[in-house]
Amino acid sequence: MAGALCAGGCTGSSPELDPIAEQLVCLDADVPDGYLLQVTGTFTGDDIEELVADEGARAPDGLEGGTFSYWREIVSQPPFDPPIAILCEALQFDTAELASAFVRGLQPGVEMTLPSLVWLPDEGRQFTEVQGGEGSPPGRFFRVSAQEDGAEVHLFAAYVTNGRFVQAVFVGDKEGRAGLDDLAALVERVHARGAELRP
16 A cells, blocks of 8 residues: 555655654554554655656645555464555645645545555546544545455545644555444544644
8 A cells, every 4th residue: 555655755855844744644552453564754745746647747735745654454364364554644734724725625536646545456446435433533534445456445545634734544455344433543543643742
């Protein structure tokens, strides 16, 4: 899930991020037991534009950069179900207004590929907006599916605002074991920490 993002986000110039940005992604205390951190990194608006295949694609207005963490479930018992993956991002915008505008303007299959879902196969791609769980912070939640080599990829995605940041969280696997409740619990934890840290 993070491979395509890391290809751009782990190279090139580093964005000038607020010191709290690294605390706005999923940390060890946020994810369930049995998950291992795979990679963390930062990315710029230029990195995002390079990742997206659409000619003329551009980074969202006011995006200064972002940081991410990628976690993967440890699968150690037969029959070895496909592991659940968690990708968390903090996107830093010039202003809170621009962050909110980004979330309001999300269009499945268009802006939603910036920057997180570029890895998602094109075949059978479907986006369905869903309601967040009770107590979820304000934002937008989506069920996403696609097909890859005859197998379906399923995930839930959330984009929530936190001042001038957008916190984006994605939980998914190839068998649909991950659910909206799993996503909502993560989003509530990282959003609450961000709200406490913001000046």
